[in-house]
Amino acid sequence: MFIRRTLPILIAFCIGFAMLIQYFIPHPYSERFYDIVVQQWFITIYAFMFIFAYRSFFSHHIRKVKRRKTGYIFSIIAIASALLMAVGGFATRRGDFFDSLYNYLYAPLQATMFSLLAFFIASAAFRAFRARNVQATLLLVTAVIVMIGRVPLGDYLWRGMPDLIEWIMTVPSMAAMRGIRIGVGLGAVATAMKIILGVERTYMGGT
Amino acid sequence: MSISTSIWVWIAALLTLMIYSFLYKENPFYRLAEHIFMGLSIGYSVVILWYNYILPRIYEPLFFPPHQWSLIFPILIGMMTFGIFSEKYNWLIKYPLAVYVAGYAGVQIPLQLQTMILRQAEASFLTPDKFTSLFSSFNALLIFAGLVTTLIYFYFSAKREHGLGGASQVGIIFIMIAFGAAFGYTVMARISLLIGRMQFLLQDWLGIM
Numbered sequence: 174m175f176i177r178r179t180l181p182i183l184i185a186f187c188i189g190f191a192m193l194i195q196y197f198i199p200h201p202y203s204e205r206f207y208d209i210v211v212q213q214w215f216i217t218i219y220a221f222m223f224i225f226a227y228r229s230f231f232s233h234h235i236r237k238v239k240r241r242k243t244g245y246i247f248s249i250i251a252i253a254s255a256l257l258m259a260v261g262g263f264a265t266r267r268g269d270f271f272d273s274l275y276n277y278l279y280a281p282l283q284a285t286m287f288s289l290l291a292f293f294i295a296s297a298a299f300r301a302f303r304a305r306n307v308q309a310t311l312l313l314v315t316a317v318i319v320m321i322g323r324v325p326l327g328d329y330l331w332r333g334m335p336d337l338i339e340w341i342m343t344v345p346s347m348a349a350m351r352g353i354r355i356g357v358g359l360g361a362v363a364t365a366m367k368i369i370l371g372v373e374r375t376y377m378g379g380t
Numbered sequence: 381m382s383i384s385t386s387i388w389v390w391i392a393a394l395l396t397l398m399i400y401s402f403l404y405k406e407n408p409f410y411r412l413a414e415h416i417f418m419g420l421s422i423g424y425s426v427v428i429l430w431y432n433y434i435l436p437r438i439y440e441p442l443f444f445p446p447h448q449w450s451l452i453f454p455i456l457i458g459m460m461t462f463g464i465f466s467e468k469y470n471w472l473i474k475y476p477l478a479v480y481v482a483g484y485a486g487v488q489i490p491l492q493l494q495t496m497i498l499r500q501a502e503a504s505f506l507t508p509d510k511f512t513s514l515f516s517s518f519n520a521l522l523i524f525a526g527l528v529t530t531l532i533y534f535y536f537s538a539k540r541e542h543g544l545g546g547a548s549q550v551g552i553i554f555i556m557i558a559f560g561a562a563f564g565y566t567v568m569a570r571i572s573l574l575i576g577r578m579q580f581l582l583q584d585w586l587g588i589m
Contacts, residue, residue, distance in 0.1 A: 181474035185482035192486025210483060213437075214454040218480045220433045221458030223425065228464055230422050247411050251419040258423025267431060277388035278395065279424055281580065282417040284573050285399040291570035292403055298567070308556045315560025316567070323568050341561055344519045348526020349558035351500040352551070355527075356534050358496025365485035365492070376481050377474045 182371040189369030230255070315341060382587045393585040396577055454479075501527075526554040 192210065195203045234248035242248075258279070262271045298316070303309065319338055321327040327334035367373035384390065398413035438455065441448040457479055463472030504527045510520035532544060533551030540548055582589040 177471040177474070181478040184475065185478040188479050189482035189486035192483050193489050196487075196490040209450060211487065213448070213451055214457075215480060215483060216433060216437050217451060217454035218458045218461075218476050220429060220438065221461040221476060222480065223429055224461045224464065227422065227426070230418075244411065247415040250412060251415040251422075254416045254419025255423040255426075256419075258420045259426045260423075262423070262427030263430070267427065271427065273388050274420070275424065277392040278416070279420045281392040281396050281577070282399065282413060282420065285396045285577050286417065288570055288573035288577050289399060289402065291567065291574045294563075294567050294570060298563075308552055311553060311556040312560040312563070315557045316564040319561050319564025320567055323564070340519075341557065344522050345526055345554055346558040346561040348504070348523040349530045349551075349554035351504055351523075352527050352530025352534070352554075353558070354496050354500050355531060358492045358500070361492045361496065362489050365489045368482055368485040377477055 181377060182374065185377075186369055186371060189365075193369065315346075384585050384587065389585055393581055396581060525550070530554050 188210075191206070195207050231252065234252050236242075237245045237248040238252075258271075258274055261274050265271050301309075318334075318341065321330065322334040322338040327338070364373065368376070384393075395413050395416065398409040401407055402410040438451060442451050442455070457476050460472040460475045463469040504523055506520055506524055511517045529547045529551035531551070533548040533555060535544075535548075538544060579589070
């Protein structure tokens, strides 16, 4: 029980606390400690963390194929695509074939997937942007000004449009964003403290 | 200009059209392209992980002189991740998680305090250098008022009375402007991607532009 439950929490506390206090110790040993832990330890462990993702992907799709679930043919295609990209990358040492797979398959699919959102944003905006009250009207007006002002049409309609957008971004928008950032920062610090003190353990499976 | 004869361009064009077919409704062509994308992403991450992380930062420093033997500790901790494949030893994954998550949390506390809290507050302080002209003074006051009222809007530990209600109402005005601007930017980014894909289809593939 100690090795399975208590020791990981103790290690979390020690490493978390050590990383926290090293920031306040301006000594070469402290800086060396930071370099070793962040540059070596974190990056090495980070590389192993991908095992989670690969296991999740392959076990999900292999299970679907084994059980002949609806659409299992797509799982075969997903696995084959993963193997094609990986083998293509290793066999050619990231050569021309791998570059072509990236430039003509991966990059177009990614860009198209993200561009698809333009249509859904448009339909969502149509429903959400009905100017029902002052706040919704402000959101609508600001979004429209930013959208029009970022294309040549804005400058064509009114010369002062780019300056207006610059002002919106650097004054009222930035004021709210700073408030939100401070809130996010306080939340991040509180969560980090909870993790170090062992109050937050869900990332270890909740035990 | 004429239609492309490159097999790669044809594949890219067909995959693009397969994804856009989702705009009509979900169909097997979309699902095919979606699963190809998913698989390629995984395969790509494997290659990048190997060449950008494992090879230069783990394999070479460990097996080639000057050997960095200190890497053995994080490798051993990292290898505990393989415990996920065993029901009996899956508790081992708590160790790499504890080191990585808690260590990262420790690093983040001073960083977050510095960048997300102190710097943001500092930049909004009303210092004399911000009152050089009427317009800059107005902007400085507006930023200060916007920051304070936004923070009040997110402050839920007191009842919205004695001015707090009014201040939070002002705060939501600033928040709506910020969200509107962020929304506008997001839309424009997606539209530019859409224009890029249309250019590819009409120019690189069909050659009619």
